[in-house]
Amino acid sequence: MLWIIIGIILLILIIILFSPVRIYVSYCDKKPGIVLKYLFIKRVLAGGEKKPEKAKKKTRKKTQVKTDTDEKSDKKKSRLIPDSFSGKINFIKNIASTGGRAFRRITKHIKIKDIFIDIQVSCPDACECAVNFGKINILVYNAISYLGNFVKLKKKSINIKCVYNQPESVYNVSFNVRLTPAAAIMTAIAFIFRFLVNNIKMKKEHQECQTA
Numbered sequence: 001m002l003w004i005i006i007g008i009i010l011l012i013l014i015i016i017l018f019s020p021v022r023i024y025v026s027y028c029d030k031k032p033g034i035v036l037k038y039l040f041i042k043r044v045l046a047g048g049e050k051k052p053e054k055a056k057k058k059t060r061k062k063t064q065v066k067t068d069t070d071e072k073s074d075k076k077k078s079r080l081i082p083d084s085f086s087g088k089i090n091f092i093k094n095i096a097s098t099g100g101r102a103f104r105r106i107t108k109h110i111k112i113k114d115i116f117i118d119i120q121v122s123c124p125d126a127c128e129c130a131v132n133f134g135k136i137n138i139l140v141y142n143a144i145s146y147l148g149n150f151v152k153l154k155k156k157s158i159n160i161k162c163v164y165n166q167p168e169s170v171y172n173v174s175f176n177v178r179l180t181p182a183a184a185i186m187t188a189i190a191f192i193f194r195f196l197v198n199n200i201k202m203k204k205e206h207q208e209c210q211t212a
Contacts, residue, residue, distance in 0.1 A: 024036075101190075144156065
């Protein structure tokens with residue numbers, strides 16, 4: 001019975017960690033839309049009708065809890081961030097170097113699928129329309145090729161047209177972003193571990209320089 005319960009718990013954890021988080025992004029007919037989906041959860045972040053906000057309740061306990069948490073966070077920050085100017089510079093360098101590695105690690109696990117780009121470049125002037133058509137082509141294809149160096153791109157559908165004697169251009173773009181919570185958690189753990197190790201090394205080097 002115990003092994004069955006452990007197996008069920010492990011199965012639930014695997015489903016939670018390795019089920020992808022999907023973000024559907026679209027911009028069609030001048031209307032942006034962002035929808036977040038994870039397992040059975042669906043939330044409209046942009047483009048949907050917003051629910052009216054609930055009336056705020058005035059409670060003194062919440063303000064007291066906030067002040068206590070703010071004081072604790074300030075104490076933790078003072079312990080983590082060094083007081084000296086050179087120590088702060090090293091602290092910022094540590095964040096930049098560790099953050100760069102974490103960014104490269106997390107982008108390897110991001111997948112962008114079902115890329116749909118439908119652009120109709122229009123302008124009353126034929127010469128200006130042709131120039132804009134060339135600029136948009138260069139911008140779109142260069143942006144996609146540059147983005148492909150960091151994340152995985154799949155199922156691309158790009159259609160850019162040049163239409164004369166139209167009042168304005170039309171832009172329709174949509175794509176899906178996919179990332180598993182397990183990849184995000186592992187990246188966060190690796191970032192924290194490397195940051196703490198590098199921070200300890202920098203503190204030791206700083207202390208040795210002061211004593212020397």
